[in-house]
Amino acid sequence: MKRSGGRLRGTVVSGRQEAAGFVSMPWVAARLALSLGAEPFPGTLNLRLEPGEPLDAWLALRASSLGVELPAGEDGFCAATLYPVMVEGEEPGVVVLPHVEGYPEDVVEVVARSSLRDRFGLRDGTTVAMSWGSAAMKDRQLDACLHAAAESTRGNGLSSYGLVGDLPDFDLAALDTSTHVFGRRLAMPLFVSSMTGGGVRSGEINRRLAEAAQATGIGMAVGSQRLMLEDPALAADFRVRRWAPDILLFADLGLVHLNYWLTRDRCLRAVEEIEADALMLYINPLHEALQARGDLDFSGLVEKLAALCDDFPYPIVVKEVGSGLSRAALLRIAGSGVAGVDVAGRGGTDWGRVEAVLAGRSPVGPLEELGVATADSLVAAVEVMPAGAVVLASGGLRNGVEVAKAVALGAGAAGMALPFLRWALESTEQVIGGVRQIERELRVAMWYAGAADVSALRGRIRAVSPRERPARRSSPTAPGV
Ligand SMILES: Cc1cc2nc3c(=O)[nH]c(=O)nc-3n(C[C@H](O)[C@H](O)[C@H](O)COP(=O)(O)O)c2cc1C
Numbered sequence: 339m340k341r342s343g344g345r346l347r348g349t350v351v352s353g354r355q356e357a358a359g360f361v362s363m364p365w366v367a368a369r370l371a372l373s374l375g376a377e378p379f380p381g382t383l384n385l386r387l388e389p390g391e392p393l394d395a396w397l398a399l400r401a402s403s404l405g406v407e408l409p410a411g412e413d414g415f416c417a418a419t420l421y422p423v424m425v426e427g428e429e430p431g432v433v434v435l436p437h438v439e440g441y442p443e444d445v446v447e448v449v450a451r452s453s454l455r456d457r458f459g460l461r462d463g464t465t466v467a468m469s470w471g472s473a474a475m476k477d478r479q480l481d482a483c484l485h486a487a488a489e490s491t492r493g494n495g496l497s498s499y500g501l502v503g504d505l506p507d508f509d510l511a512a513l514d515t516s517t518h519v520f521g522r523r524l525a526m527p528l529f530v531s532s533m534t535g536g537g538v539r540s541g542e543i544n545r546r547l548a549e550a551a552q553a554t555g556i557g558m559a560v561g562s563q564r565l566m567l568e569d570p571a572l573a574a575d576f577r578v579r580r581w582a583p584d585i586l587l588f589a590d591l592g593l594v595h596l597n598y599w600l601t602r603d604r605c606l607r608a609v610e611e612i613e614a615d616a617l618m619l620y621i622n623p624l625h626e627a628l629q630a631r632g633d634l635d636f637s638g639l640v641e642k643l644a645a646l647c648d649d650f651p652y653p654i655v656v657k658e659v660g661s662g663l664s665r666a667a668l669l670r671i672a673g674s675g676v677a678g679v680d681v682a683g684r685g686g687t688d689w690g691r692v693e694a695v696l697a698g699r700s701p702v703g704p705l706e707e708l709g710v711a712t713a714d715s716l717v718a719a720v721e722v723m724p725a726g727a728v729v730l731a732s733g734g735l736r737n738g739v740e741v742a743k744a745v746a747l748g749a750g751a752a753g754m755a756l757p758f759l760r761w762a763l764e765s766t767e768q769v770i771g772g773v774r775q776i777e778r779e780l781r782v783a784m785w786y787a788g789a790a791d792v793s794a795l796r797g798r799i800r801a802v803s804p805r806e807r808p809a810r811r812s813s814p815t816a817p818g819v
Contacts, residue, residue: 502746
């Protein structure tokens, strides 16, 4: 499989800075400014690459189609190739490869908007990681998702529903939030939705999420494993079983890729290499249409899905990524033999907005009205999916009362992505604190509904009149660590 992205790791060295003079030439600086979004800092950071994986990664980047050729200038300066990267997953940079005789094979020179030594406190001998291609895009998306403008302002639809109250007839201490999904016990009906893997910060984020999931007894999905299938060196980001031996774990790949490079064998590898319990296949027509170089051939996917489900030895769950599965889409998917769906509806992370943030455009546009609110998609999924299929709810869920409502509407468990990302960027403890707060809210909501356990919560929900609906969307959980 040709690599669409990867990571490059090198050690800071003081070098001859062959490219330093080159990057200050006005015509070179102007080209670099296009990549960096600002004038380049007049100097380069030299990194030495060890033989083996680091050098191989550099060769893979050079073999990719990402290099931009700069022809030799009239001022006598040589030609060069520019490779865009994300330094430490946070700072846009460009690797400049001057076409000069004898240029060392194991050194790269990186230029950025400011001094990388100052920005990251680097000294000779420090290791620096950079991502390129789709791995760099993972890092950029992570930051864009954290931007306030990246969340939908349209609500997840759950404010149209209210829990039906009752007088609890049991001891609150005996209230049981546990449930089972795909054979695994969850301490509460909650899981971390698919997010990351392959970017510079992915391994650490996944470790924190996995540690917290193990400590609190919730489930977790890893992010798309495409990069791991392309480059085994990235598999470590996704292998979270060493921190979470007991959790419900989902593998994750894109359904549309069955029309490109994805095979049954690769699906199997994605599950088995990380010892997952089930495979999530995301289907994201809106996001593919809105992103640069999206994969747009969606023809025949349901037939391919059915063929895959036919003899795949693990449960397959089809999920959206924040635009929701419509009733018509669910009707198509329902007959394919999937073990479940995750509606991942509109109301939270909005990829149209994320792409706008990435492109520096206004996030508000006519396309924002497309998509199905999480509550509507959930209600449709519960109606349409065959008995025995697991319906998971996600998309803008932000607190324990919303988890309770989703379960009352028929969800087997509820997923959240963005809140977990925010907490995981802080620490494992912050993630645990966030889960504990959701658990407290869920317990009080179940107590209010007179539901001693998760099965008793099902159906304890009603549509509320517009008069009862809150003026604003309900607030997110703040971790009480
Ligand atoms: C940073 C980030 C990365 C994501 N990457 C993936 C992915 O690789 N695969 C996937 O199926 N969904 C991915 N998603 C979508 C989420 O799994 C989820 O469906 C969506 O964000 C809606 O949930 P939320 O509103 O709680 O964030 C990602 C979401 C975020 C925030």
